[in-house]
Amino acid sequence: MISTTRTSGSPTPRANARGERARLRLLDAALSAFATQGFHGTSTRDIAEAAAMSPAAVYVHYRTKEELLFQLSLHGHREIRRVVETALGRPEPPAARLRGLVADYTAWHARSHVQARVLQYEFAALLPEHAEQIAAIRGAIEAMFQGAITDGVDAGIFRIDDVKMTSLALLSLGIDVARWFRPGGARSPDEIGNYYGEIALRVCGHPGDL
Amino acid sequence: MISTTRTSGSPTPRANARGERARLRLLDAALSAFATQGFHGTSTRDIAEAAAMSPAAVYVHYRTKEELLFQLSLHGHREIRRVVETALGRPEPPAARLRGLVADYTAWHARSHVQARVLQYEFAALLPEHAEQIAAIRGAIEAMFQGAITDGVDAGIFRIDDVKMTSLALLSLGIDVARWFRPGGARSPDEIGNYYGEIALRVCGHPGDL
Structure with missing residues (x-):
């Protein structure tokens, strides 16, 4: 499990906490995908699916796979x-x-x-x-x-x-x-x-x- | 540079030699691609392009990327x-x-x-x-x-x-x-x-x- 510091400027504490949880879920999903398929073998869609989110929702939190x-x-x-x-x-x-x-x-x-x-x-x-x-x-x-x-x-x-x-x-x-x-x-x-x-x-x- | 032993059953020595050269070109192309993009990040099309062959020509020599x-x-x-x-x-x-x-x-x-x-x-x-x-x-x-x-x-x-x-x-x-x-x-x-x-x-x- 990954923990990160807050970087977003979301309007309310509750929105912040929700954003934070989404980011952690995405990092965990990306880690598993990169470990099994490699960075170049993983698509943003793979990560989104593993985190049960839409590809568009991924881009709210991370601009790119890199x-x-x-x-x-x-x-x-x-x-x-x-x-x-x-x-x-x-x-x-x-x-x-x-x-x-x-x-x-x-x-x-x-x-x-x-x-x-x-x-x-x-x-x-x-x-x-x-x-x-x-x-x-x-x-x-x-x-x-x-x-x-x-x-x-x-x-x-x-x-x-x-x-x-x-x-x-x-x-x-x-x-x-x-x-x-x-x-x-x-x-x-x-x-x-x-x-x-x-x-x-x-x-x-x-x-x-x- | 990769060298392999012959495995094909091509009809003539000349066809054999041509097939062997194609196989070596494919192995070299695959090695470079796997090394830079990883196995899962490489498509058969990438390998074909690097070897200046068509994807269909790849399958004549190797059934799969694996x-x-x-x-x-x-x-x-x-x-x-x-x-x-x-x-x-x-x-x-x-x-x-x-x-x-x-x-x-x-x-x-x-x-x-x-x-x-x-x-x-x-x-x-x-x-x-x-x-x-x-x-x-x-x-x-x-x-x-x-x-x-x-x-x-x-x-x-x-x-x-x-x-x-x-x-x-x-x-x-x-x-x-x-x-x-x-x-x-x-x-x-x-x-x-x-x-x-x-x-x-x-x-x-x-x-x-x-």
Whole structure:
């Protein structure tokens, strides 16, 4: 379920609440459709039908199909950034912080695999000005990963040749879980996250288990 | 560029060769279209236009759009399997073999990133009987990764809690490169592959650099 902040200027609180509910229904419908058929394989009519609305009613809330993708993408990337910030906000030494960061990032991609696939694999469908906004959030997330790795290098407990490549690899590990994860499999999102947290320490050349 | 084996029963060698060229043109056109618009966002008409053929001419060679995806997928997965078999066929000790395996697998996904994205992200669009055939090849590739890890464990040089999860992680590292790799970036496919080969050894708890 998606939650958004109000952006409309509808005349009354009741109309606002109704508009808000319609927007949420549309975002949920768009997410399911994009996840199963891809952005380019989904029509505004598909989304309208899934939300039990008319195509014309969709345009009252979102001017284009791309606007729906952008709002989903913005919301999801902000959620991931929050997960990363929360993990890094814990008062822990560098190894425990990196382990927790990778564990939480990976578990999020398993738990939110439908949302994550749309966010990570439909990026190219965004308009340039929207792609730029999303790329800025991605850049911030990548910088936080790099910072967490650099902290360990500075503390003398990580051995890394290339901080950027290492950070890309740790991000990749988490993101690709969204591709293969299926609910009800042998391992829960948290179990996968914890294992990948341990892997992250090894990738950073951490001398042993915490 | 795609190459396939002959499957038609055309009357003369010349007709065979012409049919083969048409099939290759269609596979190339389908690959580009699926990569940019996704399978569900691509129509048979799009593919016909890109191959400078009529939609009716497409159906002479491929009954459905899904048949094109399946042939691309089959060809690509066989190519990946060959890369893996070649890497594992080298007469090297377990650490060097795993490093080479991950390096080659990763470099392939960088070099063939357009093809790889279609293979890895459009799997869900295959018909069940085709998905089963592709899943069998994926299973064989995964088993070869697990075997390479197990060889190192048996030799006492890898320390692993969970061979299956470790193998999934190493496959993920390579596959996700296809999502972010852009030609002309800071690192070549081989450089990325070599770095990831080193990462793979660390993930397996290998005590040091080779």
